[in-house]
Amino acid sequence: MFNELGTEFDEVKAEVRELRRERSDLQEWEQEAERLEAQLDYAKKLLIVNGICDDFRLDEEGRFREKPPRSSREVATMVRKYLHDRVELHSEALRGDKVMDRNSASASWAQTAWQGFKALYAYGEYMAENPGQNVDFFTWCSGPHNRSGWTRDKTARGESGATMDKRGKTRIFPVSVKLSRNEEMEMVQHLKIQRKGEGDIPRVYFVYSPRTKKVHVGFYGPHELVPNTKSRKR
Incomplete structure (x- = not known):
């Protein structure tokens, strides 16, 4: 009987050693997967900020396809994932996303907003690399350093006194x-x-800080939450 118990004990110990080896292998594979994912994200970022392509995902056939954002929440996620070193989108900046995203133009708005955020990234890069420059985004949009395609007619330098x-x-x-x-x-x-449009058209409010070398976005939401003197009361 003792011999049988000894044999069973040895078998259990062997299984435990095998499980430990498998767990160690699994941890190594997980670390390798995380490393490869980080490299892929960095490669995606380089393609995005250099204007080569937008985000891309694996399709049903396992091939990479460009997939631009189709909602304001997707835009916010992509900004925080790929543009965070020059554009800081505050955790409370996205407001009224359901109002914007229920409009039939929401996918078009999301893609335009993404282009705008990429332009803010390019502006942040320029300002960070040229300290001492006193150039606001509106002026930068008309200059030779703007290769983003974003134009100043889609930008407001400020608000009226009224x-x-x-x-x-x-x-x-x-x-x-x-x-x-x-x-x-x-x-x-x-x-x-x-x-121009109704109260659900999107606006993005921001400021550049030479101290942090970032564009800080405090609001990304519908116009009705930032009304002007022409806005209709609801």
Whole structure:
């Protein structure tokens, strides 16, 4: 009987050793998968910020296909994943996404917004590499360094005095404590994802900080949340 128990014990020990080896192999495979995924994300980022292609995913046949964002939430995810070193989209910046995304133009808006965020990235890169430059985004859009395709007619340098007098509080947005001690800041520069329309057309408010060398986005949402003096009351 003792011999049988000894044999069973040896078999159990052998199985435990095998399981430990398999677990070790699994951990190595997981680490390798994480490393390859990080390399792929970096390669994607290089393609994106250099204007070669947008994000791409595996299709049903296992081939890579370009897949631009189709909703404001997808845009926010891509900005945070690929553009975060020059564009900081605050965790509370995306507001009213359901309002924007239920419009029939939502996919077109998402793609335009993505182009705008990539332009902000390029602007942030230029400003970070040229410290001391006093160039706002509106001016940069008309200059020789803008190769993003984003034009200044889709950009507002500021708001009218009447709008700020009457609606100024709606232009104060959350920012990182690295940018402002009280974690909020007035922003008036913005992207016009669609220039004219109803209250659900998207707007993106931002400011560049030479201290952080980033474009900080405090608002990405529908126009109705940042009304001007021409906006209809709801």
